[in-house]
Amino acid sequence: MAQVEAAFDERLASQSSELAEPSANRKRLEPESDKLLAAHFADAIDLDTLKRHQDRIGLADIDRRLTNEHGQYEGSRAYLGTALSLLVDCAAMYQWVDDHGKCLANQTFTKGIEITEDYEAALRALTE
Known part of the structure; x- marks a missing residue:
């Protein structure tokens, strides 16, 4: 049972390296997004301009991808644990x-x- 769980975690680790780039992009783009939001609150840019630039930055897409990958791992890991306990x-x-x-x-x-x-x-x- 421990070997199967270890293999699952190893696969996640390799997948996590694939997610390193979106995570790094998110970290790099977040200050730009914050500046745009601050500009909107200071009435320097209107809502449409804010939305257009936020879409261009793509943080929402990155967040969805990271959340989806994390959710898939959590659900699969729980399912694996249940299946293995039944097999015991x-x-x-x-x-x-x-x-x-x-x-x-x-x-x-x-x-x-x-x-x-x-x-x-x-x-x-x-x-x-």
Whole structure:
């Protein structure tokens, strides 16, 4: 379980390096955005001019991208933790779920059911 989580975190670290550029751009552009806002409050520029320049700077797009990436990681990390905790004791999970859950578990953990010539069923494992 720890190895899977470590691999997930390693992948995030590589993705974080990809997000370093947008983060650096945000840090560089934020003072310009603040100056524009101050100019608007001082009535030096009108609202339309402020909006046009804010759009040109693109901080909103950078913020959306960073927020989206962070949200995807958090959601995926929580999902991974839940999935791994269920896998720790598959037998208990299988007893706990309803018939539909058992069907989903069978589909998840096996390649399928093989019917022999003697009409006996056998599960084909994922490792086969």
